[in-house]
């Protein structure tokens with residue numbers, strides 16, 4: 001496998017993957033988004049890179065893996081500081097964190113139900 005500086009193990013419809021891709025695009029960073037087949041068999045790279053949850057999204061920076069999309073976005077913002085992803089005022093930052101948290105609490109259940117439905121009915 002050739003070495004890619006910024007590599008995403010991706011599932012195109014995942015909101016968690018989209019969150020990371022939005023951050024990378026805002027920063028103007030070049031990256032490779034490598035699709036994962038979550039229903040047909042996850043890659044060895046995914047299983048080895050995220051042994052705890054075995055889920056996308058995984059972000060590899062110089063082949064060092066990170067997972068959990070909110071943590072990845074913070075890492076991206078701290079590592080490539082310009083332009084900043086959050087507003088300079090703490091009130092604006094708190095509002096952004098509210099919506100980040102809202103996605104984690106609410107959207108995840110829709111996806112889990114959708115995954116269960118597809119797995120049970122189509123796989």
Ligand SMILES: N[C@@H](CCC(=O)N[C@@H](CS)C(=O)NCC(=O)O)C(=O)O
Nearest residue numbers: 014016038055056057068069070111
């Ligand atoms: N909290 C995680 C959620 C990751 C997640 O739920 N990923 C889903 C896709 S949307 C997944 O990989 N599902 C496959 C599985 O559960 O085996 C994050 O923010 O990265």
